Amino acid sequence: MSDRIFGGIGLMLALLYVWRATIIPDSFMSDAVGPRAFPYGIAAVMALSSLWFLFKPDPEPEWPRAGRLAEIGLAALVMIAYAQLLPEIGFVIATAFAAAYLTWRLGSTLLQSAIIGVSTSLGIYVIFHLVLGLSLARGPLGI
Amino acid sequence: MGDILSGLLALGDPKLLLLIVATTLAGTVIGVLPGLNATTGAALMLPFTLTMDPISATVVLATIYGSATFAGAITAILINTPGTSASATTCLDGYPLALRGEAGRALGVATIASTFGGLVSIGFLFVAAPLMARLAYDFGPPEYFALTLFGLSMLATIGGGSAVRNLIAGAFGVLLATVGVDLLTGVERYTFGTHALYDGIGFVPVMIGIFGIAELLRQSTQLDQERHLVAMSAVKLPGWADIRRIRTTVLRSTGIGTFIGVLPAEGATIASMISYNEARRWSPNRDNFGNGEIEGIAASEAANNAAIGGSLVPTLALGIPGSPTAAIILAGLLTQGLQPGPMLFAEQGEFLGVIFAALLVANLLFIAVGLGGAPIFARITTIPVRILWPLVFLFSIVGAYAIRQSQVDVIIALAFGVIGHLMIRHGFSVVSLAIGLVLGAMVEQRLGQSVAMFRGEWWMLFTRPIALTFFALTLLALFGAQATHLIRKITRKEIAS
Numbered sequence: 059m060s061d062r063i064f065g066g067i068g069l070m071l072a073l074l075y076v077w078r079a080t081i082i083p084d085s086f087m088s089d090a091v092g093p094r095a096f097p098y099g100i101a102a103v104m105a106l107s108s109l110w111f112l113f114k115p116d117p118e119p120e121w122p123r124a125g126r127l128a129e130i131g132l133a134a135l136v137m138i139a140y141a142q143l144l145p146e147i148g149f150v151i152a153t154a155f156a157a158a159y160l161t162w163r164l165g166s167t168l169l170q171s172a173i174i175g176v177s178t179s180l181g182i183y184v185i186f187h188l189v190l191g192l193s194l195a196r197g198p199l200g201i
Numbered sequence: 202m203g204d205i206l207s208g209l210l211a212l213g214d215p216k217l218l219l220l221i222v223a224t225t226l227a228g229t230v231i232g233v234l235p236g237l238n239a240t241t242g243a244a245l246m247l248p249f250t251l252t253m254d255p256i257s258a259t260v261v262l263a264t265i266y267g268s269a270t271f272a273g274a275i276t277a278i279l280i281n282t283p284g285t286s287a288s289a290t291t292c293l294d295g296y297p298l299a300l301r302g303e304a305g306r307a308l309g310v311a312t313i314a315s316t317f318g319g320l321v322s323i324g325f326l327f328v329a330a331p332l333m334a335r336l337a338y339d340f341g342p343p344e345y346f347a348l349t350l351f352g353l354s355m356l357a358t359i360g361g362g363s364a365v366r367n368l369i370a371g372a373f374g375v376l377l378a379t380v381g382v383d384l385l386t387g388v389e390r391y392t393f394g395t396h397a398l399y400d401g402i403g404f405v406p407v408m409i410g411i412f413g414i415a416e417l418l419r420q421s422t423q424l425d426q427e428r429h430l431v432a433m434s435a436v437k438l439p440g441w442a443d444i445r446r447i448r449t450t451v452l453r454s455t456g457i458g459t460f461i462g463v464l465p466a467e468g469a470t471i472a473s474m475i476s477y478n479e480a481r482r483w484s485p486n487r488d489n490f491g492n493g494e495i496e497g498i499a500a501s502e503a504a505n506n507a508a509i510g511g512s513l514v515p516t517l518a519l520g521i522p523g524s525p526t527a528a529i530i531l532a533g534l535l536t537q538g539l540q541p542g543p544m545l546f547a548e549q550g551e552f553l554g555v556i557f558a559a560l561l562v563a564n565l566l567f568i569a570v571g572l573g574g575a576p577i578f579a580r581i582t583t584i585p586v587r588i589l590w591p592l593v594f595l596f597s598i599v600g601a602y603a604i605r606q607s608q609v610d611v612i613i614a615l616a617f618g619v620i621g622h623l624m625i626r627h628g629f630s631v632v633s634l635a636i637g638l639v640l641g642a643m644v645e646q647r648l649g650q651s652v653a654m655f656r657g658e659w660w661m662l663f664t665r666p667i668a669l670t671f672f673a674l675t676l677l678a679l680f681g682a683q684a685t686h687l688i689r690k691i692t693r694k695e696i697a698s
Contacts, residue, residue: 104372116363141612
């Protein structure tokens, strides 16, 4: 079943891609191929291989248990929230929280993860910002 | 010869030498950590190399590539977990030897085989890359178009996974490459009106996502592994008896590894597997394979290191990545605005010489690391994942952000972490995605140039003999397996009737 789902997703993606290609405006420059021909070509490859998949799926793979899936979903959510918060609260604070969460979910106690989170965040800040001079997102504390 | 000399002279620059030593050590750490391999390491380092000059950047990535591949053997032998997938076959004989108290001997053999394979293949790189580039000297856009198309079609045949899965993943990569302003026509495509996608989807954040963050997500589903270090005696260089036993295997495996490296998209992992199997087939000691046969270690390690030099040949000479890690090196070159091919060697005279010299130093350092540092580096593997993976995560984020101080790149990296994780889970190769993305823009651009060259008469593409050869190879790569299958079926039916 999951191969059919992926085949369906692939086909949808190809169709969506073609639909968006049809509304690409013409170029002011004259060009033999034009901006649309190539996307049509890839969409055809994508659609054909997805169709193949829909009709001839491989044997069912093993799906992770629901608990694990939720875990991955949560980790992904934390990462997205992290990316959103980065410019708001700055690198050091956002990173300390994200690292602590991941460390906790990977099996540390709460106290351990807080310590690991704060120290990795500060460590990276020192190495990358102060030593290597990379600019990291600045927060309200100025770091 | 002059190039080698100028390359070696460049090593007189203490900064460059220090860089090589530092990245060799960093690569070794990456290599011994299970879950982190050469490709992940190069992807994580990629954004930080963008601030360097192109030669140093390539040196860093190539050194990481070499040392991480070499270091995979240390963990394979001492804890029976390959530090990188390219060392998976090293476990088969390395660990049994270690259990018998012969870890030192196993590591010695691995070190010698790796160094030999690595040295021969960088020699090959140095000779073959300019030759291959010279062949490409007369290539026009049609030939390059056909060649790049062939490079893409090879994705269908790469190891593991079904051809259709790889094709879907590759097509997805090419599709992503069309996002942004079309270079030939100046038209915006698939930007959905957002300014952030105007320049297209960057190679670097995607690589960080699919090779770094996706791996982190995968590891988060398998937490309960404990690693035990085998006690070991001092590492020693193999004696004459051992060397006599492995020498044919090392030579054969170096050849196999280099050749497989040159093939588009196939890298160290496949090289070590094939060469292990070949070694077992030819060896008089074949029954001992899997029980601690040093020939097995030699086969696997010589091949995976030889694949490195081999894989850089088409990457630097033609712009067709010879392995997953080479795809990252290619992405780095392209991001820096360098176009691999004959012009690269002409414009950047010392380029090849310095890379040659750097890999030479790195390979010699392996002897020191392998003989002296193995027990120390092996200890690194006992770092608990709960500390290691958050660090990798942060490293990924810092890298993605550092490219151009853009939050969009962080989001792209995270999104591709999730996409990459789902792909890996369901047997789609993220390597295909990466290569599709890197080659996609090139294919389209060269098609446009060719058709413009023929004034719109695109069928003229099929009048060029070299292009035609590549088109034929493309068809063979895509449908060869099915065709032979079909022919066999038909002939069998005829015989039966």
